Amino acid sequence: MSEILNLVTSKVQQAKSALCKFITANDTGLTGGHQCGFHISKEAWTMFLDKEPIKGVNIDIPIRIHWQNDFDTDSRFKYYGVGTRNEYRITRFGRGFPFLNDENVGDLLVLARFDKDYYEAFVLQTDDDIDEFFSFFNLSYDKTNQIIDVKQTGQPEQRLKNLINSFVAKFDRFPETRIMAKGARDCYNEANRIINQNILKAPDDVLLGWLDTEYTLFKYMEEKVYSDVISMPFPSIDAFVSMANEVLNRRKSRAGKSLEHHLADIFTQNSLLFEEQVITEDNKKPDFVFPNGECYHNLAFPGDLLTVLGAKTTCKDRWRQVLNEADRVDDKFLFTLQQGVSSNQLKEMQDYHLHLVVPHKYLTCFPKEYRTGICDLYTFIGMVKERQERMPKQYLFL
Missing domain, CATH: 3.40.91.80 (Restriction Endonuclease)
Known part of the structure; x- marks a missing residue:
């Protein structure tokens, strides 16, 4: 466990309450929203307010945040409830603030409350640290931007x-x-x-x-x-x-x-033909090959009907691992639960012909100009089905 992760896990356990959220393009202002600043889910209002605000009013309260165990910002927690808006956001971080840039999209923000107006915040920037944080608190990747149940007392239905x-x-x-x-x-x-x-x-x-x-x-x-x-x-x-x-x-x-x-x-429920952990060149093993390894190794099989998909919970550091797992396929796909990646990394992925597949609700976490190159799982399945419908019949029963 890295030094920063040790500190973060310790602080979260000591805090009165804490939340974590992936930094998105909306937070950094890349989506052209009202303003930049960390968007906070409605479920997490108890970390900042004594009572839930009423629609139709704006609320603006000062809070001090100690960042990365290094520096402080005199920031604001705001509720925008006038007109069509109904959202919470943390704003005002001062010039040179290092965590609201394009490169931070996909990083994990951890915010811990220690007093009524005093918080400590950390930004985890590597896949290993993010994965270990989720593992430490046994959190689901879909349960971000809400209060962390440190004692794990929450009950399912x-x-x-x-x-x-x-x-x-x-x-x-x-x-x-x-x-x-x-x-x-x-x-x-x-x-x-x-x-x-x-x-x-x-x-x-x-x-x-x-x-x-x-x-x-x-x-x-x-x-x-x-x-x-x-x-x-x-x-x-x-x-x-x-x-x-x-x-x-x-x-x-x-x-x-x-x-x-x-x-x-x-994939099985959708009647797709696929094989897991097919051995390809140099003993590489992509997570999924469509339709199967035999077709992949048969040079007579049309290359444009082959599909390769990697699967990684987070991908900020690991997406390059997928690039050389199958030489026959130029355009590869990577399914991830990562909620946002920087524009620079998405441009690199685009240059290397790597396409992200993410759950549909996560699409808006990515910069708008790159969303057309990212698909959800439903769309990916439809693409593979279309390719398999065009397969020569002699390969359907391999």
């Missing part, structure tokens, strides 16, 4: 809770990641009465629901598996550190595999 408890009761130890992912899908689908038509029509929403449910399921599994261990004193500091590392490593490993498992099920 009763129906889903009962289903999750029934699943957890079957195991005395952590099941294999594929079984865990399927359990999350089954719980979510039954609780929300999801049928195949929902997956065909709204794969983006269903995928996020599955991922969020698996985070909750995993919390319950942790409580069951580790309850006896943490109820007893540790014999040494080394034993405590070893156990903490085991927990964090399991969380990180599960998160990456979880995304791949859920995407695979989405």
Whole structure:
């Protein structure tokens, strides 16, 4: 764990309340909105106000923020409720403020409240730090821009809770990641009465629901598996550190595999032909090859009908890993849960013929001028279906 991440996790646990959010193009002013400043979700108003404001008034209160354990800003927390606006935003950071530039899009802002008008803020800028932060607090990537449940006391809806408890009761130890992912899908689908038509029509929403449910399921599994261990004193500091590392490593490993498992099920439900972890040139293994590895290695198969997709929870640092995973395919795709990437990085991706695929609700987190080159999961599935409909018939049954 990096020095900055150690500090952030410690501060969040000490704070009265905290939130995290990905910095978006809207925050930096790249979308041409009313003004730049960090947009705060309506659910997080309790971090700043004693009572929820009434539509039709504006509220402007001073707050001091200590940034990156380094410098302070005398900023403002504002509620815009007059006219058509209905939003919260933190503004006024002074000249030379380093965290509202294009390069910060996709970074993770962590804001912790220590007093009524005193906050500490940190910006995590690497994929590793962001992933480890989410793993440390066992947060879903879709549960940002809201209060962090540090003690993890939040309860799912009763129906889903009962289903999750029934699943957890079957195991005395952590099941294999594929079984865990399927359990999350089954719980979510039954609780929300999801049928195949929902997956065909709204794969983006269903995928996020599955991922969020698996985070909750995993919390319950942790409580069951580790309850006896943490109820007893540790014999040494080394034993405590070893156990903490085991927990964090399991969380990180599960998160990456979880995304791949859920995407695979989405593709199966949509009747796509695909293969996972196909070995390509130099023993590389892209996450998904459409239609399969045999077609990829058959030089007679039309190259324009091949599709390669990587899957990474975050991609600010890791997107280049996808570029050389399949030499036969010039234009590659990368599915990510990253909520925003800088214009400079998107330009680089464009130059390297890499196309992002993100959940539909995340599209607005990216600079407007690059959104046409980014697609949601529903659109990606439609593109692959169209390519597979054009496949020569002799390859359909390989």
